[in-house]
Amino acid sequence: MNLPSNQTAFHENAEKIAAQIPDGSLLGLPPDYSMPAMAVVHALIRRRAKGLRLLGVPVLGLSADLLIGAGCVAEVESSAVSLGEAGLAPRFTEAVEKKLIKIKDATCPAIHSGLQATEKGVPFMPLRGVIGSDLVALRSDWRVSENPFGAKYGEQDPILLVSAIQPDVALFHARWADEAGNVWIGRRKELATIAHASRRCFVTYEELRPGDMLADELLAPGVLSSVYVSGVARAERGAWPLSVAGLYGVDDAQMRRYANAARTREGFQGYLNEFPS
């Protein structure tokens, strides 16, 4: 597959990372609770990215709503898009209702399984459940098959097969990067799954640690190895207004402000205009 696996590039800022993400990329993004790289999201909007295809692992929120509202997105694959406690994602909702973007509806473990297939280099993964949902008919990349080891379970054992998913780019924020190009994601292991499955992976971080975190037995289990990391850039409070566990919480007031403003196209534009360009 010819994937890069040698050196992590240290970029100057989030802007430089946004410049590495081509228009039309399939962009693997985490949920709002799992450190979206908000600084890069805003940089993508400033560089007027176009035709991005977003993959929610397994759901999306503010990051997707901003990119959709700014006209950067052609397609969304996700199990859901919402602002959680702050309600519906207004730009997503309008874009789907007006058919401005294509939506590939999914269900959480199908997305995890599709990425896990790519992690393992196999073409698909089987998944229980899902059969009986209208989602199956919508997805040409999902198939219902007979369990080849079915005798154990009886005569018929249909099971869903989910095609491998390989994002062009994984993008998220992390607490630390180190001089060796590793990043620390802690318990947010879906970030590792996205990174493992993607062709390239860009990460913003709060602080740079000296040395190599893989040399520290306590930190190592939360480390994503530099083998998966194409480039990093420092972005202090880079997940804001979302959270970095143990460092800063969700800015609930800002989330409510966004949810209110983005109800209209004009309100959304007004919200964006408050950000320095």
Added chain:
Amino acid sequence: MSSRVAGPYCAEELLACAIARLATDAGHIAVGAASPIPATAAYLLKAKNPRLRVSLLHKREANPFSEGSRELFDLAGQGRIDVFFLGGAQIDGEANINLVQAEGKRFPGSFGSAFMYPVIPRTILFREEHSRRVLVPKVEFISARGNPVALLTGKALFSWQKDRRRFRLESVHPGQTESGIRALTGFDYDVAPGCAETQAPSTDELDLIRTRVKPEIAANYPEFAARIWP
């Protein structure tokens, strides 16, 4: 709408107790996002039975998961979770749920429901709104289908008859009538011979909720807790 009903308890406490009665034998209850009433029910059961495991998906402190968001689904796929809760923008008479789209409106999406509903042994359908808009003859989109334990709304409790694939009205909440429920329900259903009023919370249950359960809920659903227990 006021959350208060007749008597010294509020509607949310009644619903939490009704949910708890549907899950008394559970060993592991998982609660998804934005579900303060099911969470109240789960912690009420835990107050009575410390051996019960409660996994609150979005617990702010000491979250029970360390393998990322796929861990909940992996646990469910293995049969390590007994009880889970699902709702729907629409729920139909065959217990299908729709979280995607209805009447030209787009909703967030199916989340993990398509997997969880058929995989979890005891799914409880819960939706506070009880109206013909929500409880429809046929959902516009089947996000998930399965065999629930029951459907609890803000006005009534239905059991699910797996063999007949039909709901059965088991009880109506205080202030509701059988004919009123019929008028507010868009799908057809059976009525249990002994259909009566939903059992009110006991003084013991209310005491546990307001002493032992409240701090857990307030830590994760502060706005809900402030509204219910001012």
